[in-house]
Amino acid sequence: MLSFLSRARLGRHLAVSAVVPALVLSTGGAAVAATHTLTLTALNRSGAKVSVSATVVDLLTSSRYTVRTGKKKKLPKGNYAVLASITSGDATTLGGRTVKVSGSAKLTIDARAGRRVNLAVRPAPTGLSRNLSARICTRTGGADYDVEAYGDNLYVIPSTSRKLAFAALGTWSDSWGAADAYAVVHQTIGVPKSPTRTFTRSSLGSVSVVSRLGPAGSNYTDVAVQPIKRGCADDMYSGLWSADRPTRPQLRLSTGSWHIRSGTFATTKDNQTWNIGSYFAERKIVAGKSSSVRFYNAAWGPGPQLPITIRGRVMFGLNDMFTDPGFLRDGSEGGDKARATLTYKGKTVKTARDRGWEPEGTTLTYPVKKAGWYTLTNTATRYYPEITYPAGMLSTKSVVSYRFHTKPKSSALAEVNSVTMVPIGLNGWNKAPAGSTTNVALKLNRYAQDPDAKRGKNPKLKSLSTTMSADGGRTWRAVKVKKINGVWTAVVRNPGSGAVSLRARATYASGGYTDVTIYRAYGIA
Numbered sequence: 001m002l003s004f005l006s007r008a009r010l011g012r013h014l015a016v017s018a019v020v021p022a023l024v025l026s027t028g029g030a031a032v033a034a035t036h037t038l039t040l041t042a043l044n045r046s047g048a049k050v051s052v053s054a055t056v057v058d059l060l061t062s063s064r065y066t067v068r069t070g071k072k073k074k075l076p077k078g079n080y081a082v083l084a085s086i087t088s089g090d091a092t093t094l095g096g097r098t099v100k101v102s103g104s105a106k107l108t109i110d111a112r113a114g115r116r117v118n119l120a121v122r123p124a125p126t127g128l129s130r131n132l133s134a135r136i137c138t139r140t141g142g143a144d145y146d147v148e149a150y151g152d153n154l155y156v157i158p159s160t161s162r163k164l165a166f167a168a169l170g171t172w173s174d175s176w177g178a179a180d181a182y183a184v185v186h187q188t189i190g191v192p193k194s195p196t197r198t199f200t201r202s203s204l205g206s207v208s209v210v211s212r213l214g215p216a217g218s219n220y221t222d223v224a225v226q227p228i229k230r231g232c233a234d235d236m237y238s239g240l241w242s243a244d245r246p247t248r249p250q251l252r253l254s255t256g257s258w259h260i261r262s263g264t265f266a267t268t269k270d271n272q273t274w275n276i277g278s279y280f281a282e283r284k285i286v287a288g289k290s291s292s293v294r295f296y297n298a299a300w301g302p303g304p305q306l307p308i309t310i311r312g313r314v315m316f317g318l319n320d321m322f323t324d325p326g327f328l329r330d331g332s333e334g335g336d337k338a339r340a341t342l343t344y345k346g347k348t349v350k351t352a353r354d355r356g357w358e359p360e361g362t363t364l365t366y367p368v369k370k371a372g373w374y375t376l377t378n379t380a381t382r383y384y385p386e387i388t389y390p391a392g393m394l395s396t397k398s399v400v401s402y403r404f405h406t407k408p409k410s411s412a413l414a415e416v417n418s419v420t421m422v423p424i425g426l427n428g429w430n431k432a433p434a435g436s437t438t439n440v441a442l443k444l445n446r447y448a449q450d451p452d453a454k455r456g457k458n459p460k461l462k463s464l465s466t467t468m469s470a471d472g473g474r475t476w477r478a479v480k481v482k483k484i485n486g487v488w489t490a491v492v493r494n495p496g497s498g499a500v501s502l503r504a505r506a507t508y509a510s511g512g513y514t515d516v517t518i519y520r521a522y523g524i525a
Contacts, residue, residue: 111155129175400514437492
């Protein structure tokens with residue numbers, strides 16, 4: 001597990017903005033010495049007074065206040081944006097206005113001024129359910145605030161103020177990933193009088209979204225979308241489908257940048273549903289162009305983390321041992337325990353353990369006393385006592401060893417690479433046909449770990465070898481390694497059943513090496 005994943009249950013949905021209020025305003029009253037107030041009144045779509053809380057934002061300082069209707073609120077003199085949400089039956093009206101507070105200011109928020117929000121795709125998708133959300137945001141140059149609502153009966157109160165912005169997200173899906181899905185975003189500066197838009201299918205781009213099964217700690221996964229780098233529309237969220245089988249629909253999106261997300265969910269032994277993992281892929285969508293994303297790839301193993309020495313102390317985190325090779329830095333699944341050792345001249349000088357679900361991530365640290373060659377080995381197994389793992393789960397254990405040179409008082413990145421193994425051509429369950437041949441790409445990386453650790457020169461590769469096991473690691477046999485289209489690739493002859501474990505070793509001209517083992521890296525159909 002990565003350190004940012006705590007044992008606490010992750011929420012079913014990603015964080016979204018609270019549904020706050022909508023608006024209209026007027027000012028009145030003479031300035032009273034050093035006392036300035038704002039009084040709000042809210043009317044629903046039937047014209048009746050209702051009680052709401054509004055978010056009030058100082059346009060100069062971005063300071064935020066909460067104002068309840070019917071009560072005077074003391075505020076510093078200045079210009080403000082007011083955000084509010086009013087519910088009338090199954091209808092929600094959002095509004096935003098700017099108001100000058102000087103003396104006694106009054107504002108009436110009238111939901112009857114709201115205009116219906118609508119997004120559509122032409123030709124219209126058939127057999128799919130639509131989800132719609134809308135948002136109004138402040139644009140202050142500092143911290144921005146918003147009010148958001150969900151449902152088919154949404155309204156917004158128009159405003160020409162450039163201190164406000166509007167966004168709407170519409171999605172269409174079958175909820176279980178058997179059909180193509182759609183997601184579109186419409187946004188403006190100011191709140192438009194006509195908050196509607198129809199997107200032609202030719203204006204959309206497409207992403208093939210593949211969700212496999214096998215290595216995840218549960219067979220229940222979902223897919224969602226979030227627009228990003230959009231201003232007001234940033235991180236709006238819509239779940240598209242969830243399934244307990246492999247899926248591969250096309251997702252058709254409006255242009256711009258998106259996060260395509262997937263989470264894994266498991267039922268605990270006391271019948272709670274927990275989010276145990278989350279992954280996201282950024283894609284920039286261009287009309288008429290296609291791309292792809294694949295979640296839950298085979299061969300979860302050690303991530304891109306490398307040993308570092310900072311001010312004479314070797315440091316290595318134990319909790320990066322089951323990384324999806326397609327998402328080296330963009331997500332993780334919690335649940336492992338690990339034991340790491342550091343040896344010098346054959347003697348163990350430091351041991352660190354993570355017994356699973358420690359309050360914080362576990363790090364091996366050791367003050368280097370003598371310059372020389374050190375070997376760091378970390379062994380991890382999957383561990384999530386609150387849930388029962390799926391039968392036949394893949395990537396159950398991983399081991400990594402790094403041999404590197406370091407010395408006292410230094411601050412440097414170890415002169416080694418991480419090694420990631422990527423099996424190619426597997427089915428939706430991350431299995432290869434019995435007796436077939438599977439190419440496994442071997443990817444070497446050396447990412448920076450800490451700005452205080454000098455990168456130094458990259459290691460010069462001396463050799464790269466791979467072995468495989470068809471009996472859970474009891475016996476191993478060598479496999480051929482060659483370059484295919486410029487990528488080092490192990491060519492593995494598959495057994496007739498079971499699963500394939502993989503081990504790769506990269507040795508360097510300096511005398512160092514990287515050794516990676518993944519047990520049950522992929523299955524056999």
